[in-house]
Amino acid sequence: MKKYDYIIVGSGLYGAIFAYEAKKRGKNVLVLEKRSHIGGNLYTKEVEGINVHVYGAHIFHTSNKKVWDYVNQFTEFNNYVNSPIANYKGEIYNLPFNMNTFSKLWGVITPEEASKKIEEQRSGMFTKEPKNLEEQAINLVGIDIYEKLIKGYTEKQWGRKCTELPPFIIKRLPVRFTYNNNYFNDRYQGIPIGGYTKIFNKLLDGIEVKLKVDYFSQKEYFDEMADKVLYTGPLDQFYNYSEGVLEYRSLRFEHEIKDMSNFQGNAVVNYTDVETPYTRILEHKHFEMVETNKTVITKEYSIDWTLGIEPYYPINDNANQIIYDKYKKLSDKEPKHLFGGRLAEYKYYDMHIIVERVLELVNKEFPNE
Ligand code: FDA
Numbered sequence: 001m002k003k004y005d006y007i008i009v010g011s012g013l014y015g016a017i018f019a020y021e022a023k024k025r026g027k028n029v030l031v032l033e034k035r036s037h038i039g040g041n042l043y044t045k046e047v048e049g050i051n052v053h054v055y056g057a058h059i060f061h062t063s064n065k066k067v068w069d070y071v072n073q074f075t076e077f078n079n080y081v082n083s084p085i086a087n088y089k090g091e092i093y094n095l096p097f098n099m100n101t102f103s104k105l106w107g108v109i110t111p112e113e114a115s116k117k118i119e120e121q122r123s124g125m126f127t128k129e130p131k132n133l134e135e136q137a138i139n140l141v142g143i144d145i146y147e148k149l150i151k152g153y154t155e156k157q158w159g160r161k162c163t164e165l166p167p168f169i170i171k172r173l174p175v176r177f178t179y180n181n182n183y184f185n186d187r188y189q190g191i192p193i194g195g196y197t198k199i200f201n202k203l204l205d206g207i208e209v210k211l212k213v214d215y216f217s218q219k220e221y222f223d224e225m226a227d228k229v230l231y232t233g234p235l236d237q238f239y240n241y242s243e244g245v246l247e248y249r250s251l252r253f254e255h256e257i258k259d260m261s262n263f264q265g266n267a268v269v270n271y272t273d274v275e276t277p278y279t280r281i282l283e284h285k286h287f288e289m290v291e292t293n294k295t296v297i298t299k300e301y302s303i304d305w306t307l308g309i310e311p312y313y314p315i316n317d318n319a320n321q322i323i324y325d326k327y328k329k330l331s332d333k334e335p336k337h338l339f340g341g342r343l344a345e346y347k348y349y350d351m352h353i354i355v356e357r358v359l360e361l362v363n364k365e366f367p368n369e
Contacts, residue, residue: 003225004030009215010232012040013354014341016203018230021362025369029207032222034214037197038204040232042351044195048257048294050285051195056251056300056312057268057282058196061189062352068188070355074202077190080287083181084268084280088148095270096183097145098176105144111177118142118175136167141175152274157302158249166317191287223336230361232341234311235327241307243326246346248311252301254278263295277301314346338365 005027008015016038019029037043041055059082062068071077086093094100102114121142130136133154137146150173151162158165192199215222215233223229231238236246267286271278278299285295305311314320324346331339340361342349349357 004028005226006030006228006230007032007222007226008230008232009222010040010341010343011035011038011200011204011209012232012341013042013351014358015040015230015232016200017355017358018340018362019207020203021359021366023207025366030226031204031207031209032213032215033209033211036212038209038211039197039200042196042200044197046195047255047296049292050290050294050296051197051288052255052284052296052298053196053282053287054253054255056253056298057280057287058351059184059189059191059287060351061184061186062355063185063187064352064356065187067352067355070359071192071199074199075192075194078193078288080191080267080289081189082183082268083266084183084270085266086149086153086270086272088152088272091148093149094181095149096174096176096181097141097149098181099179100181101145101149105148114177118145121145130167132163133165133167133169134162136170137162137173140170140173149272151272152276153270153272153279155274156277156279159302159304193288195288226336228336228338230338230340232339232344234343235324235331235339235346238337238339238344239327239330243330244323245307246320246323246327247315248305249313249315250303250305250309251312252303254299254301256297256299258295258297259293260295261291261293263297311343313348314342316347320346 006022006029008019008029008031011031011033015031019031022029042058043054044051045054059080060071060077084095086095093104099111099114102108102117106117108114108117118141121144122139125138125143127135127139130139137150154162216237234246264281264283266283268280268282270280278301280300282298282300283295284298285292331337338361339345340358341354
């Protein structure tokens with residue numbers, strides 16, 4: 001009956017890298033994926049010659065050369081630099097907050113003028129012990145940046161008013177006193193030329209993958225078929241929610257083909273007012289500098305999450321952390337199951353961290369190979 005060394009639940013970045021590394025070491029591997037495609041949330045789909053980031057904008061960035069070299073063995077990355085802009089009621093500002101932003105907001109020119117202005121704004125409305133996110137944000141950057149670039153966006157993201165959100169959500173806000181719109185500080189960044197799905201085709205080449213198969217539809221059967229099972233799905237679901245449900249925020253994406261070559265002139269535009277219902281619009285061709293007559297855009301809406309809809313951002317507050325810790329204790333004792341990835345660890349992880357973490361597991365599983 002036993003057929004596989006490893007069954008891997010989930011074909012996202014975590015599961016696919018583990019499958020690749022196990023196969024490389026001669027292991028017999030089966031990947032189960034409940035969606036109709038491989039790649040998890042990194043999946044890109046070609047539409048009108050443009051690679052569409054189906055589950056939201058994904059920009060690979062890292063300062064870890066080992067991770068960068070690792071992903072570059074599967075594809076070539078372009079030189080895309082993430083420089084999102086904010087649209088506040090038709091006014092355009094550069095992000096992250098930098099000299100371009102300050103200059104547009106206040107007409108200041110030098111870093112000294114900008115820091116003086118921010119200090120003036122902060123001290124004007126300073127709250128000694130901020131009780132909510134609004135007070136915290138004003139303490140950090142002052143009223144103008146808060147009102148135009150933080151308030152509406154944050155309220156849409158969390159589905160609650162900033163005055164009702166706890167201050168700890170924003171511990172610090174990066175403020176940069178250079179004319180530099182590069183969002184990330186990392187040494188390496190880019191987008192895979194030809195889309196992310198290409199990476200997954202290579203990772204899973206020659207590996208048996210069953211699409212549209214939910215592990216839980218036949219859990220016992222699959223468990224018996226393998227020496228070990230790597231599970232990358234939601235941890236609470238693995239235990240049938242016995243200790244409680246781990247909460248998330250979710251997203252809704254509206255993809256649209258436009259009969260024009262350039263819709264917004266940038267890959268990512270954040271809508272920072274509260275009235276516009278979506279948080280951002282992506283225009284996918286600008287991730288890869290594609291020249292075509294048409295363009296594909298995606299409106300991203302932040303929505304409440306309930307069991308059954310796609311979980312995106314874990315709500316890592318105290319109540320959820322307590323529940324997670326209980327599941328973690330249980331999962332540490334499982335004799336044949338391994339757990340990893342954003343859902344099984346209930347944590348927001350950027351892609352480079354996922355690569356680091358799964359390679360740690362690979363080293364642990366195959367110490368001498
Ligand atoms: P992922 O969710 O990708 O894969 C898990 C897979 O398991 C899924 O395919 C799922 O269908 C499958 N599965 C679950 N349960 C199953 C079951 N019972 N049976 C079978 N299959 C099952 N990072 C970054 O570095 N730069 C960026 O720009 C972004 N951008 C970004 C935008 C948005 C909107 C989000 C939400 C996240 C990002 N990220 C990011 C983070 C990035 O998406 C993340 O690091 C990876 O998707 C994590 O990969 P995993 O394999 O852990 O999960």
